[in-house]
Every structure is written in structure tokens, then in C-alpha cells.
Amino acid sequence: MELQFYHVLIPFLPLVGFIVNILIGKEVTRYGAHWPGVLTVAGSWVCSLFTLRDVLAGHTIDADLYSWIVSGTFKVSVGFLIDPLTAVMLIVVTTCATLIHIYSIGYMHGDTGYYRFFAYLNLFTFCMLMLVMGNNFLLLYFGWEGVGLCSYFLIGYYFNKKSAADAGKKAFIVNRFGDFGFGIGVFMVFIAFGTLHYADVFGNVSSIAGQRVDFLGFTVDLPTLIALLLFCGAVGKSAQIPLHVWLPDAMEGPTPVSALIHAATMVTAGVFMVARCNPIFNLSPFAMDTVAIIGAATSLFAATIAITQNDIKRIIAYSTCSHLGLMFLACGVGAYAAGIFHLYTHAFFKALLFLAAGSVIHAVHTNDIQEMGGLKKYMPITYAVFIIAALSAAGVPGFSGFFSKDEIIWSAYASHSSVGKLVWLMGTAVAFFTPLYTFRLIFLTFHGTYRGGHHAEAHGHAVTHSAHAHPAPHTSGHGAHDAGHGSHDPGHDTHGSGHNTHAAGHGAQGSHHGEHHIHESPKIMTVPLMFLAVGAVAAGWVGIPPILGGGAHFAHFLEPVLGHPEFHGTHAEEWAVMGLSTTIALLGIGLAAFFYLRKTDLPKKLAEQFSMLYRISFRKYYVDELYHYTIVKPTLWIANSVLVAITDAKIIEGIVNGVPGAIGRFSQSLRKIQTGIVEHYGIFMAAGAVFILALLYFMR
Numbered sequence: 001m002e003l004q005f006y007h008v009l010i011p012f013l014p015l016v017g018f019i020v021n022i023l024i025g026k027e028v029t030r031y032g033a034h035w036p037g038v039l040t041v042a043g044s045w046v047c048s049l050f051t052l053r054d055v056l057a058g059h060t061i062d063a064d065l066y067s068w069i070v071s072g073t074f075k076v077s078v079g080f081l082i083d084p085l086t087a088v089m090l091i092v093v094t095t096c097a098t099l100i101h102i103y104s105i106g107y108m109h110g111d112t113g114y115y116r117f118f119a120y121l122n123l124f125t126f127c128m129l130m131l132v133m134g135n136n137f138l139l140l141y142f143g144w145e146g147v148g149l150c151s152y153f154l155i156g157y158y159f160n161k162k163s164a165a166d167a168g169k170k171a172f173i174v175n176r177f178g179d180f181g182f183g184i185g186v187f188m189v190f191i192a193f194g195t196l197h198y199a200d201v202f203g204n205v206s207s208i209a210g211q212r213v214d215f216l217g218f219t220v221d222l223p224t225l226i227a228l229l230l231f232c233g234a235v236g237k238s239a240q241i242p243l244h245v246w247l248p249d250a251m252e253g254p255t256p257v258s259a260l261i262h263a264a265t266m267v268t269a270g271v272f273m274v275a276r277c278n279p280i281f282n283l284s285p286f287a288m289d290t291v292a293i294i295g296a297a298t299s300l301f302a303a304t305i306a307i308t309q310n311d312i313k314r315i316i317a318y319s320t321c322s323h324l325g326l327m328f329l330a331c332g333v334g335a336y337a338a339g340i341f342h343l344y345t346h347a348f349f350k351a352l353l354f355l356a357a358g359s360v361i362h363a364v365h366t367n368d369i370q371e372m373g374g375l376k377k378y379m380p381i382t383y384a385v386f387i388i389a390a391l392s393a394a395g396v397p398g399f400s401g402f403f404s405k406d407e408i409i410w411s412a413y414a415s416h417s418s419v420g421k422l423v424w425l426m427g428t429a430v431a432f433f434t435p436l437y438t439f440r441l442i443f444l445t446f447h448g449t450y451r452g453g454h455h456a457e458a459h460g461h462a463v464t465h466s467a468h469a470h471p472a473p474h475t476s477g478h479g480a481h482d483a484g485h486g487s488h489d490p491g492h493d494t495h496g497s498g499h500n501t502h503a504a505g506h507g508a509q510g511s512h513h514g515e516h517h518i519h520e521s522p523k524i525m526t527v528p529l530m531f532l533a534v535g536a537v538a539a540g541w542v543g544i545p546p547i548l549g550g551g552a553h554f555a556h557f558l559e560p561v562l563g564h565p566e567f568h569g570t571h572a573e574e575w576a577v578m579g580l581s582t583t584i585a586l587l588g589i590g591l592a593a594f595f596y597l598r599k600t601d602l603p604k605k606l607a608e609q610f611s612m613l614y615r616i617s618f619r620k621y622y623v624d625e626l627y628h629y630t631i632v633k634p635t636l637w638i639a640n641s642v643l644v645a646i647t648d649a650k651i652i653e654g655i656v657n658g659v660p661g662a663i664g665r666f667s668q669s670l671r672k673i674q675t676g677i678v679e680h681y682g683i684f685m686a687a688g689a690v691f692i693l694a695l696l697y698f699m700r
Helices: 005-032 034-056 084-107 114-133 137-155 162-193 198-203 222-237 246-252 255-264 266-276 285-306 312-332 336-364 380-394 400-414 420-446 508-516 523-543 553-562 571-598 602-609 611-618 620-671 678-698
Strands: 061-071 074-082 212-215 218-221 456-458 461-463
Touching (some): 005 034, 005 074, 005 114, 034 074, 034 084, 034 114, 074 084, 074 114, 074 137, 084 114, 084 266, 084 523, 084 553, 114 266, 137 246, 137 266, 162 198, 222 285, 246 255, 255 266, 255 336, 266 336, 285 420, 285 620, 336 400, 336 523, 336 553, 380 400, 380 420, 400 523, 400 571, 420 571, 523 553, 571 602, 602 611
Antiparallel strands (some): 212 218, 456 461
């Protein structure tokens, strides 16, 4: 089948939306800027459905649009590869992006940078679609860097707010470490194969099996080297240890941005890349084990941090790190289809979690779950979809997350990998922590009594109480608030005139006054939540395993691209593994209910009794502090003491200011010979004539 026009429209429609808004949005579209944004992304979604139909009919398309770079033997085209893996990613990206764009109409209503926000969302979507549709490594790299750039724009959207600007820079700089390795990996692919096109590389991948090369003075296995270099990019982009630190700070961006980054686009790029490059990774057991161990370690690491955090968005951010780790765990044991299956289901329930959290923030104007409580009666729709998303994330049977999560855990247990049993144990532990921190969030947010009332809202701007971290479970954390300079996110009340003022008192009267103004979000925000809730429930039904009466259609669909791994294990073992992880998940929910609904004073007592463990978790294992003292401070010292004080001030400024100064001093001396006396000028002319004649005589 040839490339169709609607295939080309998928990435380029959002690009059109970006161009329209960025060029004329400020003066023309203004508060109608959502129309170019939403309509173009919705158009991409429709085209993606037609593309899925083509792939389901058995068509695979690998076609070039035009030659991009031709330099000697280096030839790269702009072209698309449309196969089952691409089709899955297109549905994930365009579905979530469309619903997030619609939700943003209500969430960002009244924002001073409204057109700019939708322009950035469109550009983000375009870059991600180019990443997943490209048929060569250079287009992959283009999209890869494009989503990184857009994340900088969107995380630092409130650029007048220092914490937001710093978070945007942090995300961009941390990703440079991973992308440096990724870029070298792409170079190594070209050196090894003489091309960057997927078909040529993967078709001849067996030619590099067993090859060894010299790299930085070491003789290393070539497939291992390429795989690990490519995986460096995935570690940064998908926030795995040790480059995970940017993702929690990314919460400084507006909540729809968090949903787009965490659910469907940027952070899933690393998992997609590893799955796409599975022929290379399969040649290196060492690289596979590395992927599995880093994924499992990140999953457990992030889960143990999430249980003590108080910022509603940061809890979900660490949940994203944890679930991404599970996806890499699956890829590392050879279960690429299981990893992509979890990527697919995770997109729906994680987007739902973030957007539901945004609905809560929109109502109470704070991110701190310790200042919430009792919201169930005021926000029934948000509460219902939050429960659905949490049950799916926790892996409760019947919901989407159950099928994909248990497929990963079973694959780890039954794999031939040398680290399979180890990562299975770690994944099983994650199955306990996930429902614990997720339902802790829900119970503190929606149940009990309202504990807020510390905030004021004037003319649509959220004025938030400063929250400081203390090592106790009922204190506020270093929460990132979605309130930026000149912005109405999330303080703008879409139902009111914007002139209401909420009491800022800290007593019962202030709390009651704040509670009185809590209301459900408008339909423009709740309707997308309902659609995502359907996905959180039913998206996983396409991959029900045979042991539960399904046909594992999802894995079979991806088999032409990702292969069919062999696992060893009996049905009894599979039932036991599934039963264990499910029981542990239900135990986590029960424990959360016991702590935060019945014995509400117990968490504080436990935190005080195990204060060291609590503090380590609350302070995120002090990784940020470690990086600050070992990387940031030395870098700043070198920059200030060497680059600024010596290189800039002495050398560069010495040249820049020294040359004009020398010319000035020479000209001052030269001016003295201009006396205005004719006899002096005559003497100078005669002397000059004598000098020229002498010069000509000696040069003869």
C-alpha cells in the first residue's frame, strides 16, 4: 500500500495549528486560539483512525516524502513507517492530545498567554507524531529533541515565576546528559550500518552480532555499545534513575501540560524507542539486563517516594516514573509487547489522574492534599473518575491497568532473563506501593473534612499560602502551585465574574468560607474526564490473556514488529503470580483506607517513630541535594571563578576593550603632530619623501 494523503496529515495538521496561533494568535485568534489547536489535533485523531484501519487490514507502509540530507554516502529522507507499533502510538498520542486540548479550553480560560499555550501544545504534538512516524533514526532524533524543546516551553510556561523557569531549565539540561549518549548512539548506528533507515538497519542487524570495537580505550561488544548509548537517551527522556530528577519539577507547568508530557508524549518516547530498536537490544543480554534492572529500580524507588509526598501533582509524577520503570522492566526481559501494552493503558489512566487533579486544583486553588479533604460531596464527577483512574493504576481486576501490569509481572517471572526473578520481586513490591500512595491521595483529598481555607482569590488570580516541608505526614510539602505571574491558572473561576474574594483566615470561619466556594469543574473539563475514564476501564480489554479467556489480541497485533518471546511457566504458576500481585494490590488499598479513613492519627505516629526513613522518602533520597553539591555548585564555581573572572573578564574583555584602548592611546599621541604651523607640515613632507626614496634605494 502506498502512502496516503491522510497519513501525511497526521503530523502536519498540528503543525498548521501551531503556525496559525504563533503568527496571528496574539492579535487575531486571542481567546479563540483553541479552535486552530483543537480542530487540527482532532483532525489528526481522525486520520489516525483511518491509519489504524489500514494496519488492521495488514498493510505496512514505509515511504519517503523527499530527500532531506544527501552528503556522500550519508543519505536521509523525510519518510514515514506505518506499522502496528506506529498505529498504537498514533492512537495513544492523538486521543490523549485531543482530550487534553479540549480540557485546556476550560482550565486555561482567561489566561494571558492563551494563544501561546495552544501553539506550544500543537507543536509538542507535532514533534511527538514525527518521532513515532519517522522511518529513520534522524527523524526519530528530530522528534526527540523537538519534544524536549517543547517541554522547556511548557514547563516554564509561567516564565515570570522563578520556580517555573528553573524547572524548565532543569528538564532541558538534565535531558542533555541522556541525549548526548543518544546522539553518539545514532552516530554509531550509521558507522556500523552505513545508513540510518530502520528497514536497512534492522534488516541487517545480524551482521554486527559478536563484533567488537574500540571505544574510549576499551574493547567492547558493538551491539551492547549501541544499545546502551541509545538507552542513555531513554533514561533521560523517560525519567529513569539517575536522570529522573527533572520529572517531578515539571509540575510547575499548567496541569494539562503535565498530562500531555506524562501520559502520551515525551516520557513514553524512551519506551517506544527501545521497543522499536528491539532487534539491536536482542543481540545484547547485558544491555537487556541493564534495561530491566534500571526499570525495576526506578519503579520501586519512585513508588517509595510517592507515599510521603503532599503535592497532588508530584505524587502522580512519581507514579509516572514508577510505571515507566515497569515498561522498561518488560522490555528488558524481552516482553516488548507487554511494555507497549502498559504504555497504552497507562496513557489513559495517567492522563485521567492528572486532569482530575487539575480539576481539584481548579476548585481549591492549592496543590497540597493536606489542605483539601471532604471534596467528594462538592465534586462528584471528579471524585468518580479519580476512583476509576486509581483502580486502573493500582491494577485492580477488570480495569485496564490490571491486564497490562500483570502481563509485565508474569513476563518477568517466566522470562529466560538472568535477572527475571529479581525484577519480578521488585515489580511485585511496586504492586503494593502503587495503590497505597494512590488511595492515600484520594482519601486525603476527597474524604474526611475540608482542611483548607488558607487561600484567597481576587480577580481570578490564585494567591496561595506558602507551604514548607516538615517531616510529618500531615504537613504541607514543597508543593509547586499552578499560579504564575499574569496567569489565571488555576485560580480563574470559569463560572464567576472573577471579582469574588475568598477569606484568607486560618480558622474554622476561613475554612468554611473557602469550602462554600468549592464547586465541580465545568463540562468542558469534565466531559474529557469521562471519555478518559472509559479508556481507563476498557482500553486493556484488547489484551486480555488466554488464561482469563482472552485472545491476547494486542500482543498478536504487535507480533510482526516486536516478535513473540518465549516464556516458561505453567498455568498454575501464572495463576499464582497473578493472584499474589492482585492480593498485594488490594492489601495496599486496604492499608490506605485503614490509615487515612479510620486510624487517621496513626500515619503521624509512624512517621515520628520511623523519622529517619520518613525523612529519606520525603526528601526523595536526597538525590537533588547530592546533584546540587556534586554537579551544580562545582559547575557554578567553575563558571564564576574561571569562565567569568578569567576567561571573560581578563582574556575576552581584555581583547575587546584593549584593542580600542590601544588605538585610542595611539591616536591621542598622533594628534600632537597636528600643530597648525605650515613649516612643520613642510618638514614632515620632506622627511617622508626622503624616507620613501631611501626605501626604494635599498629595495632595488
